[in-house]
Amino acid sequence: MKALMRLTEKAYDMNVVEIPEPVVDKDNWVKVKVAYAGVCGGSDIKLMKVDAVGDSAKLKPPVILGHEASGIVVEVGKSVTRTKVGDKVVYETTVDNCGACRYCHSGDWNMCPSRKGLGSAINGSFAEYVIVPERNIRLLPENVSLKVGALAEPLACAYHIVYDRGHIHSGENIVIIGPGIIGLCCSLVALAAGAKVIMIGTRHSSHRLEAAKEFGCSVLTNDIDNLDERVRELCNGDLADISVDAIGSNQAFDTALHLVRKMGRIVIGGVPSLESNMYTVDMSYIYKNQLYITAGRSSRPSSWTGALNVLSRYPDKFEKLVSKCFPIEKWQEAFDATIKKDVLKAMIKFDI
16 A cells, blocks of 8 residues: 655654555454544644654654544444444544543543554554554544534644633633634634634635634634733633634744733644744733632543534535645655645545
């Protein structure tokens, strides 16, 4: 089969290779023929650029990248009971965890110190076939296409950000900084929760802001002088209850920090870039306003349940987020389009 593999520890050493199809050699595993695999603007791009050095490195080459995907089940192990050949599915990304630590017991698999993730430590979805444990398998709702289904993973991350970490409630106001895929997914999660959403981007992201506006969000650009006043106007005189940094930069975090009310919540939901991993924080402002600051990283099993409910509620809206599909041979074009932000979401499409 064809697969996009990170070949060695050296950054950028990746290419499409021909390798044998994976074998279902465990009784409780499932083999999926991949239909669509999304290019993650955070993890996939970062895993392409970094040197995988040391035992603690997340990336374990040689390994097939890709963790956002959908497909059709083609084979099941003999102990598999709830999944059958022909099912349209997506799958969670924590493929291996210890099962014994406090995080595993609380359902926070994403925080397990022994966690092994799909597309970094274990072969992922930029391939014609992938195998995963049955526990990871999630059936797609009947009204959700395989193309839209490939957005389930970033949507689960967004659900984790907005619900698990942001503790959103109906009637609240939420500001989201950054109309990328995570930000747009956060907006749909928040709208489904009954919140009022304000999306903030740059003038260069006008096409992304337009998508947010079509979803039902109020939109603002971050270069206006009275940004906080405009937020107050939209929030009936006060600042937002919650803000989300969906970019992962110092500037975005600072903006998010100053657009929430006293005792408000700020969630860092964007993957910090390799170039800007040092935040400067106004501690006195946080202290004075008793702000709650947290982060939402990856997802937990319960996030997927909520995400699929949102996906089923807004399939037409999510359809608009898939900008362009590429064959695996043109993976570099897909990655370049993602880096340049020419697309909302680039996907690798396989023949099924």
